[in-house]
Amino acid sequence: MWKDSPCFPLVCVCIFNTVSQTDCYVSLWLPTASNDKFQTKAIKNCKDPVWNETFYFRIQSQVKNVLELALYDKDVVTQDDHLFTVYFDIAKLSLGEEVFMHFKCDSQVRSKIRNGIACPDRLDVRLGFDLCVQEQDFLCKRKNYIIPALKNVLQLEQDLLDHETPVVAIMTTGGGMRSLTALYGSLRGLKKLNVLDCATYLTGLSGTTWTMSNLYRDADWSQKDLHEQISEARKHMTKCKINSFSLEYLKYYKKQLCQRKREGRKTSFIDLWGLVLESFLHDGVQLSDQQRAIDCGQNPLPIYTAVNVKNNYSTVDFKEWVEFTPYEVGLQKYGVFVRTEDFGSEFFMGRLMKKVPESRICFLEGELLKTTNYFIVCFVGVFFGPTGFAVLHLQQECFFLSDTVLDTFPNQLTQSDEFLSLVDTGFFINTSVMPLLKPERKVDVILHLNYSAGSQIQALDQTCKYCSEQGIIFPRVNLSEEDRKNLKECYLFDGAETPGAPVLLFFPLVNDTFRKYKAPGQKRSESEMEDGKVDLYGCCSPYSTYSLQYSEKAYDRLVQLGEYNILNNEDLILQALRTAVERKRRIKK
Structure with missing residues (x-):
């Protein structure tokens, strides 16, 4: 009965990347779900950091959902270095599907994104x-x-x-x-x-x-x-x-x-x-x-x-x-x-x-x-x-x-x-x-x-x-x-x-x-x-x-x-x- 519902929970798991020996962390932002940006913990002095952290988003299937994934090198003295950003269209996912994604830019980021079951609640916005x-x-x-x-x-x-x-x-x-x-x-x-x-x-x-x-x-x-x-x-x-x-x-x-x-x-x-x-x-x-x-x-x-x-x-x-x-x-x-x-x-x-x-x-x-x-x-x-x-x-x-x-x-x-x-x-x-x-x-x-x-x-x-x-x-x-x-x-x-x-x-x-x-x-x-x-x-x-x-x-x-x-x-x-x-x-x- 939830097939026609406009809302779904989205689960994102950041696993690892391969870069030079740095203090890397991943920032995640889905602007259609929240104004807040989420991030993994920074892995110090590691060229192959593994985060294995899970993030949850509640999304609406009727809107354009683009997940922004950004990789940063943490710096305690100056502003954190932004290494690169990739954008992923959530519409590419199917309901209940678990997908491993490889993003290739200057480096490689691997994320596991899983789309869960629908939320039956009705919206107050038409x-x-x-x-x-x-x-x-x-x-x-x-x-x-x-x-x-x-x-x-x-x-x-x-x-x-x-x-x-x-x-x-x-x-x-x-x-x-x-x-x-x-x-x-x-x-x-x-x-x-x-x-x-x-x-x-x-x-x-x-x-x-x-x-x-x-x-x-x-x-x-x-x-x-x-x-x-x-x-x-x-x-x-x-x-x-x-x-x-x-x-x-x-x-x-x-x-x-x-x-x-x-x-x-x-x-x-x-x-x-x-x-x-x-x-x-x-x-x-x-x-x-x-x-x-x-x-x-x-x-x-x-x-x-x-x-x-x-x-x-x-x-x-x-x-x-x-x-x-x-x-x-x-x-x-x-x-x-x-x-x-x-x-x-x-x-x-x-x-x-x-x-x-x-x-x-x-x-x-x-x-x-x-x-x-x-x-x-x-x-x-x-x-x-x-x-x-x-x-x-x-x-x-x-x-x-x-x-x-x-x-x-x-x-x-x-x-x-x-x-x-x-x-x-x-x-x-x-x-x-x-x-x-x-x-x-x-x-x-x-x-x-x-x-x-x-x-x-x-x-x-x-x-x-x-x-x-x-x-x-x-x-x-x-x-x-x-x-x-x-x-x-x-x-x-x-x-x-x-x-x-x-x-x-x-x-x-x-x-x-x-x-x-x-x-x-x-x-x-x-x-x-x-x-x-x-x-x-x-x-x-x-x-x-x-x-x-x-x-x-x-x-x-x-x-x-x-x-x-x-x-x-x-x-x-x-x-x-x-x-x-x-x-x-x-x-x-």
Whole structure:
């Protein structure tokens, strides 16, 4: 009954080697089993040392296990001399098999490696690339909202069948308070078009995660007109923030940080910033609390994104996409996920060793934001053992986003790190699209809502380039030089040239026809022209990424602009949905 178990004990016996007369010992390290290195005793003044020592490792068969064997000459005065190192892939062994291995380098090392019986225990870490059971259940329930919504929006005579129903995702970019505010407008526009009920996923990073966390406090937010949520956010956005730095609040922050330290977490400036954000925008809630807003499929599934980095490497050389949902947190690159309630706890060998209370969402938002910590690379207080996140031993074509220089050096990956180092996704590319390109999610339409500062096309260009380099299916983006200089409100890229690619609707944050129209088809009067003057990116713009407070007028105009740009491009949105439905029908045929 243990044949399908992922864990096995491994026994290693170091016997002897033939070198010059030295004080030799062998060091053994299996990074997927332990952070500790083990070693034999040193045999003094012997050219043919015999150790005959046995070492035990508990391994997981579903991960890549490479045993590192290093031979050293012990020196009592200087650092021990490293003679050579060999690597042995444990996958070469069969269950219950005893093998004698000869390793030839500058010298010869002989090891006896024996693989024992399986361990029947279940893991607390989910290994695999499939969607979790809760998300699969959500998808079934969400169709109860999507199918009638699409019938209404596309004016169909009858309901779509399951296989004809496209998976629609709303993808947002970061941009501080600008993205927080504009997203409210975009969502209200989608709600007025009844397209919001057609969406399965909503992804965000940086500032848009604030909007999402506020919305998902209401279990039925997408079934409402959003007027109440926008008004509530308006109060927070226009209020003076200086009180959040008062002595009373600082004492409160200190108390909270001390509490986190007592719980066994590492604390940093980012945790402090998270508490400040909480005082700015919302009450203390946890990410897993959002389960009640999706358990019946009544709202799109929220996905928050970040990247895991290494302190001494740029994001070009090393980055790993991390996704957060109310159900799970994990790294798709390795196919490793933990329950959201357990994120921040201590794991070893895929098992929960020390349960730590789930952090409030403000601490997560502090980690995912770059507004005031652009120069900070923070280490998040999230303790994962060496195999809390480990590399799945699968064929290369099964890997998704294996895109870093360090991928060729297994002992330098996240599996051997004690902590994750999470930063805003914008440090690499200002996009939250990567979870949507996971093949298992089968996304058919992506509404790309861009709220970046500066170039509105840069993040999309970077995404296209990245996907091309990694072999990820993504629609080709062709924009003329004229369009790049004078962007319109919406572009449709149907992906016809890239089989299997989703249909992409790109909404740059621009003030185009809104200058002269207060609503689609309704021109502004002379007295209303001032309301159409929304300075998004000028030197005197109130919408800087680093602005933490807006005037009521600035807030209202940005919400209205976001809403207008959606409503004014209803035809393109409907065209994208029809294209996706037609493709689903053709595939079935």
